[in-house]
Amino acid sequence: xxxxxGRREECxxxxxxxxxxxxxxxxxxxxxxxAGIGKTVLVQHAxxxxxxxxxRVECCVGAESETQFAFAGLHxxxxxxxxxxxxxxxxxxxxxxxxxxxxxxxxxxxFLVGLAVLNLLAEAAEKAPLLCLIDDAQWLDQASAQxxxxxxxxxxxxxxALLFAVRDTDVDSDHRFAGLPELRxxxxxxxxxxxxxATAVHTPLDDAVSERIFAEARGNPLALLELPHxxxxxxxxxxxxxxxxxxxxxxxxxxxxxxxxxxPVATQRLLLVASADPTGDVELLWRAAARLGLDREAAAxxxxxxxxxxxxxxxxxxxxxxxxxxxxATPPDHRRVHGALAAATDPLSDPDRRAWHQAQAVxxxxxQAAAELERSADRARDRGxxxxxxxxxxxxxxxxxxxxxxARRALEGAHAQHEAGATEAxxxxxxxxxxxxxxxxxxxxxxxxxxQIAFHLTRDHGVPGMLLNAAExxxxxxxxxxxxxxxxxxxxxxxxxxxxxxQIAAAAxxxxxxxxxPRPVDLLLDSLATTLTKGYAExxxxxxxxxxxxxxxxHTDPDQNRQNAGxxxxxxxxxxxxxxxxxxxxxxxxxxxxxxxxxxxxxLPAALNLMSIASxxxxxxxxxxxLAAEATAITQATGGLQLRHAPVILGGWRGDEAxxxxxxxxxxxxxxxxxxxxxxxxxxxxxxxLHNGLGNYSAAREAxxxxxxxxxLALSSASLPELIEASVRAGHPEHAASALxxxxxxxxxxxxxWALGMAARSQxxxxxxxxxxxxxxEAIEQLRRSRMGGYLARTHLVYGEWLRREGRRxxxxxxxxxxxxxxxxMGIEAFAERAARELRATGEHPRKRTVQTADSLTDxxxxxxxxxxxxxxxxxxxxxxxxxxxxxEAHLRSIFRKLDxxxxxxxxEFPLP
Numbered sequence: 081x082x083x084x085x086g087r088r089e090e091c092x093x094x095x096x097x098x099x100x101x102x103x104x105x106x107x108x109x110x111x112x113x114x115a116g117i118g119k120t121v122l123v124q125h126a127x128x129x130x131x132x133x134x135x136r137v138e139c140c141v142g143a144e145s146e147t148q149f150a151f152a153g154l155h156x157x158x159x160x161x162x163x164x165x166x167x168x169x170x171x172x173x174x175x176x177x178x179x180x181x182x183x184x185x186x187x188x189x190x191f192l193v194g195l196a197v198l199n200l201l202a203e204a205a206e207k208a209p210l211l212c213l214i215d216d217a218q219w220l221d222q223a224s225a226q227x228x229x230x231x232x233x234x235x236x237x238x239x240x241a242l243l244f245a246v247r248d249t250d251v252d253s254d255h256r257f258a259g260l261p262e263l264r265x266x267x268x269x270x271x272x273x274x275x276x277x278a279t280a281v282h283t284p285l286d287d288a289v290s291e292r293i294f295a296e297a298r299g300n301p302l303a304l305l306e307l308p309h310x311x312x313x314x315x316x317x318x319x320x321x322x323x324x325x326x327x328x329x330x331x332x333x334x335x336x337x338x339x340x341x342x343x344p345v346a347t348q349r350l351l352l353v354a355s356a357d358p359t360g361d362v363e364l365l366w367r368a369a370a371r372l373g374l375d376r377e378a379a380a381x382x383x384x385x386x387x388x389x390x391x392x393x394x395x396x397x398x399x400x401x402x403x404x405x406x407x408x409a410t411p412p413d414h415r416r417v418h419g420a421l422a423a424a425t426d427p428l429s430d431p432d433r434r435a436w437h438q439a440q441a442v443x444x445x446x447x448q449a450a451a452e453l454e455r456s457a458d459r460a461r462d463r464g465x466x467x468x469x470x471x472x473x474x475x476x477x478x479x480x481x482x483x484x485x486x487a488r489r490a491l492e493g494a495h496a497q498h499e500a501g502a503t504e505a506x507x508x509x510x511x512x513x514x515x516x517x518x519x520x521x522x523x524x525x526x527x528x529x530x531x532q533i534a535f536h537l538t539r540d541h542g543v544p545g546m547l548l549n550a551a552e553x554x555x556x557x558x559x560x561x562x563x564x565x566x567x568x569x570x571x572x573x574x575x576x577x578x579x580x581x582x583q584i585a586a587a588a589x590x591x592x593x594x595x596x597x598p599r600p601v602d603l604l605l606d607s608l609a610t611t612l613t614k615g616y617a618e619x620x621x622x623x624x625x626x627x628x629x630x631x632x633x634x635h636t637d638p639d640q641n642r643q644n645a646g647x648x649x650x651x652x653x654x655x656x657x658x659x660x661x662x663x664x665x666x667x668x669x670x671x672x673x674x675x676x677x678x679x680x681x682x683x684l685p686a687a688l689n690l691m692s693i694a695s696x697x698x699x700x701x702x703x704x705x706x707l708a709a710e711a712t713a714i715t716q717a718t719g720g721l722q723l724r725h726a727p728v729i730l731g732g733w734r735g736d737e738a739x740x741x742x743x744x745x746x747x748x749x750x751x752x753x754x755x756x757x758x759x760x761x762x763x764x765x766x767x768x769x770l771h772n773g774l775g776n777y778s779a780a781r782e783a784x785x786x787x788x789x790x791x792x793l794a795l796s797s798a799s800l801p802e803l804i805e806a807s808v809r810a811g812h813p814e815h816a817a818s819a820l821x822x823x824x825x826x827x828x829x830x831x832x833x834w835a836l837g838m839a840a841r842s843q844x845x846x847x848x849x850x851x852x853x854x855x856x857x858e859a860i861e862q863l864r865r866s867r868m869g870g871y872l873a874r875t876h877l878v879y880g881e882w883l884r885r886e887g888r889r890x891x892x893x894x895x896x897x898x899x900x901x902x903x904x905x906m907g908i909e910a911f912a913e914r915a916a917r918e919l920r921a922t923g924e925h926p927r928k929r930t931v932q933t934a935d936s937l938t939d940x941x942x943x944x945x946x947x948x949x950x951x952x953x954x955x956x957x958x959x960x961x962x963x964x965x966x967x968x969e970a971h972l973r974s975i976f977r978k979l980d981x982x983x984x985x986x987x988x989e990f991p992l993p
Contacts, residue, residue: 084121085301086272093263094126094243095264098133101209101241104970108232110217110244110257112209113265115400116332119245122265123213126243130211136204137211142219143358144403148472149432150465151179153224157212164203165196169680169959172196179463187464190223191718192679194230195962201231202238202964209239216399216844217244217257222467222500225256226719230681233717234963237970247399248833259716260489265844267299302398306335336404339385346378348405349413349846351388355406355416356440359433360393367424372416415441432456435472445481453479454489461496470496470505477512487516491526498533524553528565535572537759544573544580548587555591560599565607566591570612571650574791577756581791585612601647608654611793621659622831627651627658631666645674645683652690657793659826659835661698661867668694676960681718685711692726696733697798699869701907702942702993704730709939714962717786723908732766733870735773735910740766761790761799772809773910780806781815786817797826801871804842805878816846826934834871835863841875844882852882873902875907877915900926905993935993936978942992944971945979949988 084091093109100107111119127137140157158176165173175188176196177728204210214220214228222327244257268276273294297303320976340351353368366376382388389395396402409417425434435452439729442449457472473493475636480486490512497506506529513526531546547569554562566588573581588609595601603626611619630651633640648671655664668691675684688711695704715722724743731740744763753759762786771780784803788796806933807816820842827839837859844855856879863872880895896919903912914928954968961968974984979990 084118084125085276086268087118087122087125087265090100090118090122090263090265091125094122095129097241097243098126098130098135098209098211101135101205101211102133103241104237104239105601106235106238107241108235108244108260109242110246110260110262111265112246112248112262114248114300116300116306116398117265117267118301119247119265120215120398123215123243123245126241127213130209130241134208135211136208137213137215138217140220140224142214142216144219144399145356146358147219147221148219148436148468150223150460150463150468151193151221153214153220154193154227155180155224157214157224157228158197158200159201161204164200167203168196169955171677172199175464175679176200179465181361181459181463184462187462188682189227189679190464191230191681191962193223193464194227194234194681194718195679197227197965198231198234198962199958200964201235201240205239206966210241212240212242213245214243215245217246220256221465222256223465229257229260232257234967236963236967238964238966254463255707255719267297268301268304269299270294273297273304276301279305300332300675302400303332306332312790326883331402333404333407336387336398336401337408340382340387340401340405341408343381343385344378346374347381349417350374350378351405352380352413353415353420354388354394354396355402356414357394357421358402358435361393362390362392362394363991364421364424365394368417368420371420371423374818377587387500397521399739414648415443417456432459432472435623436475439475439479442479444700445480446479447485450476450479450485450489454492457492459494465501466496466548467502469493470500470502474505474509477509483516484518487513487518488522490516491522491529492516494526494529498529498536503533503537507608520553521557524550524557527553528561532568534605539576541576541578541580541754544569544576544578544584547572548580548584551591552587559592561956562591563588563593563602565603567601567608567650570605570608575758577754577758577791579791582612589613600626600633600644600651603629603912604647604651604654611657612791617829620826623654623658624660624663627655627660627663627667631663631670641678642675645671645678645680648674648688649690653792653794655794656697657797658798658830658832659838660830660832661834662832664694665698665867681714681962682720685715685720685723688714689723689726693729696726696730697870698867699871699873699902699908701730701734701870705939706943706946710943710961713940717962724759728763728766729769733773733908735770735908735913737770737774737910740770756790758790758792758795761787761792761795765795765799765802768799768806770910772802772805773908773914775809775914777806777810781810781812785815796822800826801838801842805845808845813846816842820846833862833865834868836870837866837868837875837948841871841878845878869902870906870908873899873906873908874911876902877911877918880915880928881918884918886924893919893922893924896922897924897926907993937975941971942979944968945975945987945992948972948984949990949992950977951988 097109111122113119118461130137138157138160140153140511142153146152165176172192172195174185175192177183178185178188201210201212217225220479235242246257340348349372350369353372354365379388379390383390387397387401404590418437422434422437423442425437427434435456439449439453453472453476457469457476460468460472470493473489473496477486477490477493480489490509494506494509494513497509509532518526528550531543531550534540534546535543547565551562551565551569554565566584569584570581570588573584585608588605607619607622607626610622630644630648633644648667652664652667652671655667659929665731671687672691675687688707692704692707692711695707704726708730711726712722724747728740728743744767747753747759747763764783768780768784768787770776771783781803784799784806787799790796800819803819804816804823808817823842824839827835840855840862841859844852844859847855856875859875860872860879863875876895876899880892880899883892883895896915900912900915900919903915919926946958947960954965958965958968981987981990
C-alpha cells in the first residue's frame, strides 16, 4: 500500500499493540495528526494484521454531523457485541439498553454505561481477541467519546486492543483522550515524499511544479496523492500556477471540491445527499434521491472518479471528500437536501435524525420543527445524553419564533450544556434566555444556573451571595428548590471562606419551610443555620437529628436515595463537626454504597475520599490508602478533577513529611483555594497532625490555629485537639486553655465517646498531678468505646509521656508499649517514632517493626485481596471496583505470587494488615 510508505516504525507500534492484546495485556493507542497524514491507512493496516491473527474486529467512524446524537458512535461499535449483554450485571445491562434507546428507564450514569461497555468488550474477548478501531474519533458525540475513553483507561488484563485515530482540528478535543498512550504522525521525509509523488503522477513533472507540490504538501501523504489532480495538465509541465498558502487539509479538501465540481449536476446533488447523511444507509440515500428527482445512475460518475463507493453501505473515499462536497454547496441546496432526507427518514424508527434533518431544512423560524427538536432533546436526556440534549435545545431555540418559548428552550439548553461541561455554550444560551420574557420561576432558575456556573469556574467570594439571591427569588415560587439553594449558598460560603456563612444562615432561618414532614436536606439546612447563628451548643443536637435522618431514610426508596446522595458528603463532614464517630462511619459508608449501586462514577471519588478520611481518623490507614488509591484511579479514568483532601490528611497522619508538604504547597499555590477556604484549611490541619507527630510543635500550633479559623465546623472540631497538644508542648498555655474551652463546650453538646474522650485527653494535657492522671484514664476509657483507634493510640502515647516525666518509668513503659505497638500497626509512623523515643528514654529498646509479606502489595492489590478474602468472586469484585473480571484475575495472580500462596482459601487465612 503506497500510503504506508515511510511508516515502518508506526506499523511496528500497531503490531506491538496487537501482540500485547494477544498476550492478555490490553493495549490502547491514540493516533494523532492532521487530515491525510495516514491515520486511516494505519487503522486499515491494523485490521489487515489482526484478522489473520484470529482477532474479532469491530469499528466505528465518527462523523461531523453525528456529534449531536448521543451514543451514536458507541452504538456503531458495540451493536455487533450486544449478543453478550446478558452476561453483564443487571444494572449495567439496563444502563446500556437505556443509553441505546432499547428500553425506557432513568437516565443512566455516563460511567455506568462505560463500565457496561468495558465488560461487554471483556466478554467478547473471552471468545477471541478483540480489536476496536475508532476512526475520526474527534467527531464522536461527547457521550460516546467519554465512555470509550473511560473504557480505554480501565481496560487492563483482557485480550482487547483499542486504536483511536484523532484528527487535529480547530476545536481542541485532546482532553477527551488525554493520558492515553499516543503516537503523533509526522509528515514524510523528502525522499519518501518524492517516491510517493512518483506513484501518483505518471507524466514528467516540471521541477517548479514538483517543488510547489512538495512545499504545499509538507510531507502529507494524501496531499501528495491528491494535489496533482487539482493542477491543470498544462501546469504540470509549465510550472506557472500560483502557489496557495492554505493549510494542507484545506488544500486537499479544495482538490476534492474541484474534482467533484467537474461532475454532472445530478451527480453533484447526489453526492450532497450522501454527505448530509453520515449513516451510510443505501436505501435512505435512494429514497431521498428519488424525492429530488435523481436516479441511481447519477452515482456512476462519482464512483468512476474515485470519490464515492456504494455497495452495502455508502462510503466516501476520505472524510475530506464529504466535507468538501458539503461545504461547497449553497445554503438553499443544503436546505433542499436535508428536507429530502427528513422526508425519507422513518419518524418511528429514527425520530431524532428526522427532526434534525427537518431543522436543517428550515429557513428562518419554524415552531413545528422546534417542537420536534425539543422532544428529541427530552429523549436524549432520558438516555443520559446531556450533550446531545443541549445541541437539540440550542437548535430548537434558534428556530423558535415566539420569544417566550425561545427563552424557555434556551434556558433548558443552558442547563444541559452546563451539565455536559460546556460552560461557554451554557453562558451563550443563558444570554439568549435572559433577553426573552421569562416567568418569575424561570428567571430565578436562570440566576441559580448563572451562580452555579460562576462557582464552577472561579470559586469567587461573590458566588455565595449570588446563590443567596437565587434562593430568595425561588422562595415563594419553589420552596423546596429554594431551600436546597440556601444550603448550596451556605456550603459555598464555607468552602470559599468568603465570610458570608452567618449572613446566609440567618437568611435561611427566616425562609419559608418547604415540606411537612421536612426532608433530610431541610433538617440539615435548619441545623447548620441554627449552629452558625445561635451557637454550637444549641445547634449540635439539631445537627445530630438531621444526620440521623439521612442515616435512617429507607434504603429501598430510589427517589429518596437520589435526593439524599447529593448531600451525603456534606452530612458526613458534619458528623465530624459533632464528633460522632458512629454517624460518620454510617454516612460515609452509605455514601460509597449508594454511589457504587448507582454506578455514579462522577460522584464516587468524593464519597471514597470521605470514607478514606474517616478511616484515617479511626486508625485504619491501610484501608484509607486503598480507598484514596481507588478514588484516584477512577478520577483518572473519568477525566475528573483530582481531590486532594484524603491524600493530604493521610500523609499527615502517616508522618510522610515530603508528601504532606508537597500536597499542601500545591493547594496553597492554587488560586481556586484562597486562604481560609476549606481546601486550604484541610491542608493546614494535615500539617498540624504531621508536625505534632514529628515534634515540631511551634509549626503544628501555627498550622492548627489557621485550621481552627475555618468556618467549616468539621475542620475546627478536628483541629482543636491538635492546637491544644501543640500549644501545650510549645509553651503557650493560654492558647491551649482557650481552645480547651471551645472543645469542652462541643463535647458537652455532643456527648459522644469520641468527643468526651478528646475533651478529657485535652484537659489532661493542660493539667497536673492527680487531675491529669484521672483525665488521661477517662480519655482512654471513653475512646475505647468509640471507633477512633488512632486517637486512642495517641492518647496512650501522651499519657505515657506524662508518666515518664512524672518519674513513673514502669507505668510509662506499659502505656508507651501499647502506643508504639498500635501506632506502628496502624502505620502512624511519626507518632510511633515519638513513642519509640520515649521508650528509649525509659531504658527500653522498642522492637523494630518486621516487614510483612503483605507490605509488597500495592494499595489496589491489597484492596482486591481484602475483598476476595471475604469470599467475593472475581466478578463481584470487578463490579465493585469498576474493572473487568479478567483484570481482577490478573491482579490475583500477582497477589498470590507476592504472598507465596496458591489459592483463595489460603488468602482468606492470610493475615492482611
